Amino acid sequence: MTQNDPSFRFQANGLATLIGSLPVTDHSEALSLIFEHTPDIPLWPQLPSNPKEGMLSQFSEGMPGLIEEAGRTYFDIQTETFAEEMLSYFEQYLAALEDPGLLPNSPFAVSRDRAPGLFALQEAVAVNSRASGAAAGKAVAAVKGQMTGPFTLLTGLHDREGRAAYYEPAIREMAVKGLSLKGAWQVRLLAASQVPVILFIDEPALAGLGSSAFLGVSLDELGQELNEIIGAAQAAGGMVGIHVCANTDWEFLLSTSLDIVSFDAYGFFDKLVACKDALYAFLNRGGIIAWGIVPTSEKEYIEQETAESLLVRWEAQAAQLVGSSNGAWDYQSLLRRTLITPSCGTGSLPLAHAKKVLALTRDLSRLLRDKYL
Numbered sequence: 001m002t003q004n005d006p007s008f009r010f011q012a013n014g015l016a017t018l019i020g021s022l023p024v025t026d027h028s029e030a031l032s033l034i035f036e037h038t039p040d041i042p043l044w045p046q047l048p049s050n051p052k053e054g055m056l057s058q059f060s061e062g063m064p065g066l067i068e069e070a071g072r073t074y075f076d077i078q079t080e081t082f083a084e085e086m087l088s089y090f091e092q093y094l095a096a097l098e099d100p101g102l103l104p105n106s107p108f109a110v111s112r113d114r115a116p117g118l119f120a121l122q123e124a125v126a127v128n129s130r131a132s133g134a135a136a137g138k139a140v141a142a143v144k145g146q147m148t149g150p151f152t153l154l155t156g157l158h159d160r161e162g163r164a165a166y167y168e169p170a171i172r173e174m175a176v177k178g179l180s181l182k183g184a185w186q187v188r189l190l191a192a193s194q195v196p197v198i199l200f201i202d203e204p205a206l207a208g209l210g211s212s213a214f215l216g217v218s219l220d221e222l223g224q225e226l227n228e229i230i231g232a233a234q235a236a237g238g239m240v241g242i243h244v245c246a247n248t249d250w251e252f253l254l255s256t257s258l259d260i261v262s263f264d265a266y267g268f269f270d271k272l273v274a275c276k277d278a279l280y281a282f283l284n285r286g287g288i289i290a291w292g293i294v295p296t297s298e299k300e301y302i303e304q305e306t307a308e309s310l311l312v313r314w315e316a317q318a319a320q321l322v323g324s325s326n327g328a329w330d331y332q333s334l335l336r337r338t339l340i341t342p343s344c345g346t347g348s349l350p351l352a353h354a355k356k357v358l359a360l361t362r363d364l365s366r367l368l369r370d371k372y373l
Contacts, residue, residue, distance in 0.1 A: 010142050010196040010239065012288045013373060014335040016365035017041035017144050019243060019262070019292070020202065021347025023354050025049045027120045035124070037358035041198065041339070043144035044121035048347040055202065056156050058114045059148040062107030063178050064089050065171055066157070075159050075171050086170060093177050100188065100236070108181035118145065118186070125193045142196040142239075145186045149203035149242065150176050150225050155214075156205065166217075176225045180232035187238035197238040200262060200290075201229065206253075207246035219252050230257050241290060245344040247271045254278040254287075262290030264343035267297065269317045279321070283329070283337055292343035293317070294360045302353050307363035314368065332372045340365040 016038045022030045022045050030045035046053050056073055060066050064085035065075045076082070089107060096102045103109060112119050125143050154166035154175055165171040183199055190197045208214050230240045234257070241260025242253060247268045253261060254275060261282065263272055272279065283289075293314055295301035315331070322329050342361055346354035 010198075012337055012339050014338050014340055014365055014368045015040045015141055016340045016361045017198070017290075018043050018358065018361065019200075019245075019342055019345045020046045020146050021048055021345030022046075023048070023347050023349055023351050027117050030117065031120055031124055033355070033358060034121075037362040040141045041144050042121060042125065042140060043146065044115070045117040046115075046146070046345070046347065047117065050116075052114050053117070055148045056153060058110060059153060059179060059182060060157065060175075061110060061114050063171075063174055065174070073157065075157055075165055075168070077159075077168065077170055086174065089174060090177070093181060096181055100184065103181060103185040103188065106181070106185075108178060109185050110182060118189070122189055122193065125190070125195060140195055142198050143190050143193070144198045144200065145190055145238075146200040146202055146243075147179065147183055147186060149201040149206070150179055150229060151217075151222060152203050152205040153179070155208075176228060180229045183229055183233035183238075183240075184236040187233050187236040191237050198241060198260065199233050199238045200241045200243045200260070201226070202243050203248075204245050206242075206244045206248040209249045209252070219249070223252065223256055227257050234259070239288075241288070243290070243292075243344075245292075250275045251278045254282045258282075258287070260288040260290050260339070262339075262341060263292055264297075265291045265293040265317060266295040266301070266313075266343045269293075273317070273320050276321070280329075283334075288337050288339060290339040290341050291317075292341045294340070294342040294357055294364065296342045296344045296346055296349065296357055299349070299353055302349075302356055302360075305360060307360055307367055310360060310364045311367045311371075314364070335368055335372045338368075340368065 018034065018038055022033060024030050025047060027045060030047060034042045034045060065077050065082050067074055067076055092106050096106050096108060110118065121143065125140060128140065154172055155164050157165040187197045187199055233240045239259040241262050242258055243262035245264055250272050293310055295305060318331055318334055322331055322334055340361055342357050346357050
């Protein structure tokens with residue numbers, strides 16, 4: 001990072017942000033909820049009520065070999081035109097890599113049809129920035145985008161016989177190259193409003209690492225693919241995080257070039273803290289923890305928690321990382337490298353529960369900042 005990078009100006013400082021999905025059908029309503037509860041780091045909403053906003057369809061758009069029919073997306077590399085389409089795709093990739101100004105009119109841009117929330121956020125932040133400048137008001141600290149990660153995309157897409165795209169080299173290479181430029185394009189789009197940009201790579205499928213379903217997966221190859229995508233977004237000026245909503249191989253992820261690790265602290269903090277040495281190394285090189293401590297998985301957990309009870313929970317977890325043994329971290333310094341988030345998106349929750357999750361996220365962030373910063 002340099003002082004010319006928007007990311008240089010960003011400090012986490014226990015600020016609140018969200019994880020993607022919301023259980024509403026209107027993007028204006030979604031953005032109102034977002035700006036009401038997380039005005040410091042608003043994100044663009046993904047609405048599961050719209051099939052085109054699904055994790056696979058949003059970020060596989062424009063890739064050759066994919067067929068969408070009858071509500072199903074699959075790949076087929078046996079068509080007569082596939083080889084020609086793949087060659088054109090890689091030519092456009094090389095051209096856009098050399099000249100990023102080509103990205104908006106390339107297969108690596110996500111359309112308004114697939115991601116209306118992204119464009120709605122970009123426009124709202126631009127308006128907010130102009131209004132803040134005119135009135136000397138408070139501008140946002142950063143904006144947050146998200147994209148589907150390569151492992152989740154490639155294990156979610158299958159051919160007609162049910163074989164995962166991860167095991168088809170042509171599709172796999174196109175997906176990694178395509179996602180790297182889709183990430184760079186998104187960062188450039190959001191950064192046009194002159195605010196720092198955070199981009200989360202959503203990788204729920206990484207919870208399956210080490211299982212019998214993925215015994216043939218090479219962590220070295222997966223790490224290279226993730227770092228390629230991370231590097232492209234960082235080169236565009238963004239900070240890059242990864243979100244996994246369950247347990248995974250945290251030592252592996254902490255060893256990549258990520259800026260932020262987002263995890264379910266409500267249900268899986270013990271799994272992350274078991275990698276304490278790797279976590280300290282990550283923090284010592286400037287890494288940020290997106291502490292997903294507000295529950296989203298069970299309605300009864302949402303109903304029983306308060307911002308005060310979650311404060312106690314955060315302090316109990318943070319106590320395992322602070323103290324004389326590590327020589328560097330106390331509650332204040334740890335909070336300065338912390339974002340407060342829900343444990344996952346709220347798109348599958350009833351609206352009343354989703355609103356409580358948003359309120360808990362906002363209120364916990366305020367309590368922590370008031371107490372320690």
